[in-house]
Amino acid sequence: MAQCLGESDGLTFWLATMQDYDEVMAISEDIYGGNDYLPHRYHSWMTEPDRVTIIARRDGQLVALESGLVVDGGTTVVVEGLRVCPSERGHGVAGVIQRMTDRYIKQVYPNVNTKRLTRGDDPGPEKLSKFIVLARRAVLSLCGEAESFKNFVLALKAKFGSLEKSDGSAKPQLTVLKDKHHLKAVLLDPGLSSRLQLPAGSIIQDWQPLKPVESNLEVLNRRNLTWLVDSSNDTPIFMSLYTPPYPVPFNGGSWRVNIDMYGEDLSLAKNALITNLEQVSKIYGIVFVHIYMPQSLWEGLRTFCEGDGGMKQYRDYWEQLFLESEMCRSGY
Ligand SMILES: CC(C)(COP(=O)(O)OP(=O)(O)OC[C@H]1O[C@@H](n2cnc3c(N)ncnc32)[C@H](O)[C@@H]1OP(=O)(O)O)[C@@H](O)C(=O)NCCC(=O)NCCS
Incomplete structure (x- = not known):
């Protein structure tokens, strides 16, 4: 049974389930030039310990996903899988789902004090200013x-x-x-x-x-x-x-x-x-x-x-x- 986590900016947020697979794939076309790992990993993510995967829906339609794995003895969350459906891109949805995921993770895992991520594009110093570039x-x-x-x-x-x-x-x-x-x-x-x-x-x-x-x-x-x-x-x-x-x-x-x-x-x-x-x-x-x-x-x-x-x-x-x-x- 899907669990609703809340609402914000016209979106509802849910813990992802196995049943969401096809809808997640539908928003994932062409991601990473066809090198997307999520089609292969999605099912194992659903049962992986200390992983939270959140989807966002607008009017019932799945429009975004983000996942976080709590590691380093419970102090760090590694966020992965971020994606927004093509028709919703460029309007801040990625920011909204990221904030919701951060908040939920902090609630469930209060010892998490650091967020880590990797990315393959470099949006420049201004967009990266909210992060420390570790390497x-x-x-x-x-x-x-x-x-x-x-x-x-x-x-x-x-x-x-x-x-x-x-x-x-x-x-x-x-x-x-x-x-x-x-x-x-x-x-x-x-x-x-x-x-x-x-x-x-x-x-x-x-x-x-x-x-x-x-x-x-x-x-x-x-x-x-x-x-x-x-x-x-x-x-x-x-x-x-x-x-x-x-x-x-x-x-x-x-x-x-x-x-x-x-x-x-x-x-x-x-x-x-x-x-x-x-x-x-x-x-x-x-x-x-x-x-x-x-x-x-x-x-x-x-x-x-x-x-x-x-x-x-x-x-x-x-x-x-x-x-x-x-x-x-x-x-x-
Ligand atoms: C990258 C993607 C998720 C951005 O979604 P979007 O809703 O169009 O994002 P926007 O340009 O409106 O930016 C909104 C916020 O997301 C952040 N963001 C954008 N791309 C990001 C990325 N690759 N990693 C982390 N944050 C990102 C922006 O910094 C901004 O944050 P803020 O609201 O806190 O300032 C979307 O284009 C997409 O799904 N692309 C295909 C999948 C992909 O490349 N995912 C990247 C994973 S690293």
């Missing part, structure tokens, strides 16, 4: 036919092999962190943040920022990630997180792969990229690969991925912005 990460976006994906990875492997040979020096290897206790020890190591230069001391996994604290391990554990670190010693200087491919709406059905990299060693980044891409399976149609990294790695990885093999860079340099604002008592 900017570079994004390399590739796209190609799933059929040629294996050849692309083979070509990268060959290129990496010949680079290694010509260089001659012994390169640190990568290890998959399979053991939960090992992963926990690495993530909770107080030196991790400075060694990997984590953005504002956080890990951003497929656009979701989380502090490396014990309570977030369970959140990360839900995501079926592959963690890679350099195995030179117990204090890694490089880490990558691979989010398994998931379907996105582009062209009636495509796939999206996300890799988040931390640390500035280009050789490790290339090696991690190959290891991660070798894991990709069961894809068809078009595949998008988004790699998020420190700015210093971008050009090196771009040229590494350039050339043969079927996957092409389909967007110029772009950035993931990591933003924060305070959550006041009233939610504003």
Whole structure:
């Protein structure tokens, strides 16, 4: 049974339910150029612990959605999924639903004092003035036919092999962190943040920022990630997180792969990229690969991925912005 949370600006606000799926999809056409994660995630959002998803209706019609996940031991809400139906855009509806969501979250989770979000566009300093810009990460976006994906990875492997040979020096290897206790020890190591230069001391996994604290391990554990670190010693200087491919709406059905990299060693980044891409399976149609990294790695990885093999860079340099604002008592 849908629960009404209140009214404002001619809109009514409700906790989203499974039954709202089709209406949410109807307002989501073409979002993120067909790379929208919500069609795939919506159902799991409905049952995810400490997540609140709110929809707005005007005259019964669904017109907007926003979601928030309470993390960092209950002190932070990460807001995601914001969207407004095309006919209502440009009239402040996004602001109204954001304020309602903030207020509701503050009411249900009074210990939340910080709001965090990531976004892929930069509206300029004036619009960002209500936030602290915690970090900017570079994004390399590739796209190609799933059929040629294996050849692309083979070509990268060959290129990496010949680079290694010509260089001659012994390169640190990568290890998959399979053991939960090992992963926990690495993530909770107080030196991790400075060694990997984590953005504002956080890990951003497929656009979701989380502090490396014990309570977030369970959140990360839900995501079926592959963690890679350099195995030179117990204090890694490089880490990558691979989010398994998931379907996105582009062209009636495509796939999206996300890799988040931390640390500035280009050789490790290339090696991690190959290891991660070798894991990709069961894809068809078009595949998008988004790699998020420190700015210093971008050009090196771009040229590494350039050339043969079927996957092409389909967007110029772009950035993931990591933003924060305070959550006041009233939610504003
Ligand atoms: C981005 C989108 C939600 C904006 O909705 P809108 O109602 O047209 O927004 P408006 O331009 O009227 O701006 C209203 C408020 O929303 C805020 N806003 C706009 N875009 C935003 C964004 N991407 N992230 C966070 N806040 C945003 C504005 O700062 C403004 O806030 P204020 O009222 O507190 O000053 C809408 O264009 C949309 O659904 N786009 C497709 C989905 C998308 O790109 N979502 C972005 C997720 S990061």
